[in-house]
Amino acid sequence: MSHDFQSFWQRKKVLVLSGGVGGAKLVHGLTRILPETSLNIGVNTGDDFDWMGLWICPDLDTILYTLSERAPIDRGWGIANDTFHLLDALRDLGGPDWFMLGDQDLAVHLMRTHALCTGQSLSEVTTALFRAHKLRTQIFPMAETPQATRIEDLQGETHSFQDWLVKLRAVPKVKRVVFQGDGEPSHALMESIHAADLVILPPSNPFVSIDPILRLTGVRELLRIKPVIGVAPIIHGQAVKGPLAEMIPTLLSQPPTAHALAAYYEDLLDLYVVAPGDASSSCTVACVERDIMMRDIAARDRLAADVLDLARTHIFAADT
């Protein structure tokens, strides 16, 4: 990156509000081009759950493994080349095996759970885990206490998020996403929103990755007065990953398009980055087309640079 780029962003604070895989990839690109102190990452913890007494934070872990380049290329969870010896042994003892947890992955959950039990906050544990991975990223959970996302299906049954997503493979159609917990955001989240010159909503699921953050007390109100750029998690009507495309028709009564999501975020977004061909005249938000598919690390860097350039052109145009 040029000296001009560096000196411009050195003076800005960029906050990303992220879910799992899509968010993690864009965050990875951003960490590779932005000055360390310019970037803050606030992460959804609505998916967090207790597994055999271990506290698992899927979105925090996905970012941890993505940034440390331990994430597998071919699947959206866990650590590349991990083994499953503990889980196999647990199955033989009659334990649960519906959630895949590798041996190295479990070390992270054990470390986190133990630290939480000895009184550390989730923010402190998260920082420690990132430092242990030699990552200096400024990253924090959206909340210190559990704020569980639950799924109410069309039959009126309510499922824990992981039960719905993993055990039931997201088959029951979603009538409503329900948020539990006291809605108290982490101190780090509120501070980073206050400090932010730019907020990025990466290509994460709006309903189950971004909304859990937005619904926390005071968050949406504060974001409304901030410049916000979103990146669409839908390309030509399809989700890059996960159950999003199936959720839009039931939750928004519309076909699954990027501009349906733009309209959903309308009160927040200043600019929405969509795939080539996905900008529509019916879009209620300023949309720009870029290649948003992140197939490899170069594509993450390129999209990160595109998003920052768009922010500079469209949002900070008056700045030097």
Added chain:
Amino acid sequence: MSHDFQSFWQRKKVLVLSGGVGGAKLVHGLTRILPETSLNIGVNTGDDFDWMGLWICPDLDTILYTLSERAPIDRGWGIANDTFHLLDALRDLGGPDWFMLGDQDLAVHLMRTHALCTGQSLSEVTTALFRAHKLRTQIFPMAETPQATRIEDLQGETHSFQDWLVKLRAVPKVKRVVFQGDGEPSHALMESIHAADLVILPPSNPFVSIDPILRLTGVRELLRIKPVIGVAPIIHGQAVKGPLAEMIPTLLSQPPTAHALAAYYEDLLDLYVVAPGDASSSCTVACVERDIMMRDIAARDRLAADVLDLARTHIFAADT
């Protein structure tokens, strides 16, 4: 085993009070020759400890792995051919690595801890773990609640048992063994002592494996009126395994001999089985010499049969 053997022991209840490796080997032999319903195993839990929030019961596990023939031939802990991927990953995160725990081994600790946390008693969990290993052994912990054994060294410092044994490699000389907890024995232990026609003290460390059981409320008093056969954990002045030989001179002010231990148990023992050449005229308890070294499974079976035959000859002589 002969029909006569079977029908004799069918009508008896044999209780073994066991520590780790030595006890486990004799128990293994006994399970292979005695009718299932004749044998009860009460196990020391004074070594139990919390490791990263997991509750580990070394002596119960040693028996579990020995009876299921998962124990390694060449070392006294864990599971043969286990891997250490979780522990290796934990070390990279700054976690503890002084206590070796394999991936399959950890599955047992995770299962136990989770069951305890959901309200099961240690006895219930133990039964479930043995059943999951397809073992129908009647086995139970000496107590349901923690009764920690601690080591006070000659410098007056007190260590948790595993810190002393594993972290400090049993180097600090033992001034005194200290027992914590309320001293409440498990219901199963007291019931099995009441019911016992014969009690066997296998070749386990008297000070840190058997005493923790004997000191529980009411146990020693009840054992005094029962026929008790012991098997020496010392052969020609050396412990088969562990720090026992070094403990005897400081704790009993005597050289490490089988008859020093016979005298230590004097009020309880009816017969003490020692290695060839270890019976001494200074022995205050009736001693008989047998090959008590259990090098392989055949030797476990042989010693188990020897102990039962000795009981039959010396203790049940009046019975048919």
